[in-house]
Amino acid sequence: MARPHAVWRWLLIPVLAVPLGWLLFTGLGRDPRLIPSPLVGQPLPALTGTTLGNEPFTTASLAGRPAVINVWASWCAPCVDEHPLLLDVARRHGDELQLVGLVYHDTPEAARSFLAEYGDGGWPDLADPSDRIALELGVTGPPETFFVDASGIVRYRHIGPLTAEVLAEQLAALGVDT
Amino acid sequence: MRRLTPLATVALLGLGVLLALQLSRPSAPIEPTEQAAQLAAELRCPDCQSLSVAESRTATADAIRRDIAEQLAAGRTPDQIRQHFVARYGKWILLQPADPLIWLLPVGALLLGVAAFILWVRRAPTPVEAGEPPASDEDRRRVRDELEALDG
Numbered sequence: 091m092a093r094p095h096a097v098w099r100w101l102l103i104p105v106l107a108v109p110l111g112w113l114l115f116t117g118l119g120r121d122p123r124l125i126p127s128p129l130v131g132q133p134l135p136a137l138t139g140t141t142l143g144n145e146p147f148t149t150a151s152l153a154g155r156p157a158v159i160n161v162w163a164s165w166c167a168p169c170v171d172e173h174p175l176l177l178d179v180a181r182r183h184g185d186e187l188q189l190v191g192l193v194y195h196d197t198p199e200a201a202r203s204f205l206a207e208y209g210d211g212g213w214p215d216l217a218d219p220s221d222r223i224a225l226e227l228g229v230t231g232p233p234e235t236f237f238v239d240a241s242g243i244v245r246y247r248h249i250g251p252l253t254a255e256v257l258a259e260q261l262a263a264l265g266v267d268t
Numbered sequence: 269m270r271r272l273t274p275l276a277t278v279a280l281l282g283l284g285v286l287l288a289l290q291l292s293r294p295s296a297p298i299e300p301t302e303q304a305a306q307l308a309a310e311l312r313c314p315d316c317q318s319l320s321v322a323e324s325r326t327a328t329a330d331a332i333r334r335d336i337a338e339q340l341a342a343g344r345t346p347d348q349i350r351q352h353f354v355a356r357y358g359k360w361i362l363l364q365p366a367d368p369l370i371w372l373l374p375v376g377a378l379l380l381g382v383a384a385f386i387l388w389v390r391r392a393p394t395p396v397e398a399g400e401p402p403a404s405d406e407d408r409r410r411v412r413d414e415l416e417a418l419d420g
Contacts, residue, residue: 128358195327221331228356231315
C-alpha cells in the first residue's frame with residue numbers, strides 16, 4: 091500500500107533539484123554587469139551635438155560607412171588604457187570607418203587636456219554637457235563602445251575597456267578588413 | 269476538505285482584496301519633485317550594483333535624475349518617462365517587473381502550499397501496524413528450552 095507513495099517521494103527529488111540546479115548553474119554563470127542594449131539590431135538614433143573643436147556634428151554624416159562610437163571621460167581610468175587601441179584603429183582603418191567619441195559627464199576643458207596628454211586621433215569627439223546624447227544611447231558609464239554597420243544598424247555594444255580581441259572581432263563583423 | 273472550504277474561501281477573498289488594493293493604489297503624487305524622486309526610485313542605476321537611480325550618486329544616476337526632472341517639467345507622464353528609459357536601457361532598468369503575472373506567482377505558490385498542507389493534514393492517518401502475531405506454543409517451548417540451557 092505504501093509503495094506508490096514512496097515512488098512519488100523519490101520522483102520529488104529530481105523534480106525539485108533539477109530545475110533548481112539548472113537555475114543556479116545558468117544564473118551563476120551570467121555576468122550581472124552585462125546589460126543587453128535594446129539598441130542592438132536597431133538603427134542608431136539620430137544624434138546631434140557639438141564637437142570639442144566647437145564644430146557641429148550629426149550622426150547623419152555617418153551614412154554608408156561603419157562607425158565606432160566610443161563613450162569616454164577624462165575621469166575614467168580604463169579609458170586611458172583603451173585609448174591606444176582606438177588611436178591604432180584610427181591609424182589603420184580611418185579610411186574605412188568613422189570613429190566618434192562621446193565625452194561623458196565631463197567638461198570640454200578636461201576632455202581636451204585628456205586628448206593633449208594621451209593623443210588626439212583626429213576623430214570628432216562630441217561634447218555632451220547635459221549627458222543628453224549619452225542617455226539617448228542608454229549609456230551605463232564609460233568606457234562603452236557601440237559598433238554601427240554601414241547601414242546605420244547598431245551591431246554590438248561593449249561595456250568596459252576595449253581589448254584587441256573584441257575590436258578585431260567586432261570590426262570584422264562590420265566588414266572592416268582587419 | 270468540506271469543513272475547511274469556508275476558511276479557504278475567506279482566505280482567498282482576503283488575498284484578492286489585498287491584491288486589488290495593491291494594484292489600484294494611487295501612484296501619482298502631486299508634487300513634481302516627489303514624483304521625480306518616486307520615478308528615480310523605480311529605475312535601476314545603470315552603473316552600480318543593486319541600487320536605484322534615487323539612491324545612487326554615480327554620474328549616470330545623476331544624469332537620469334536630471335532627465336526625469338526635465339521630462340516631467342516638459343509635461344510628460346510618469347508612464348511615458350518609464351517607457352522612454354525602457355526603450356533605451358531595456359526592461360532591465362525597471363526595478364519592479366512590469367508583467368502583473370509575476371506578482372501572482374508567489375500568491376499561486378502560497379495557495380498551492382496551503383492546499384498541499386490541508387491535504388496532508390486531512391489525509392487519514394496510516395493505520396498502526398498490527399502487532400506481532402501472538403507467540404505460538406512451539407515458540408514458548410523453544411524460549412523455555414533456551415533459558416533452561418542458559419541456566420545450565
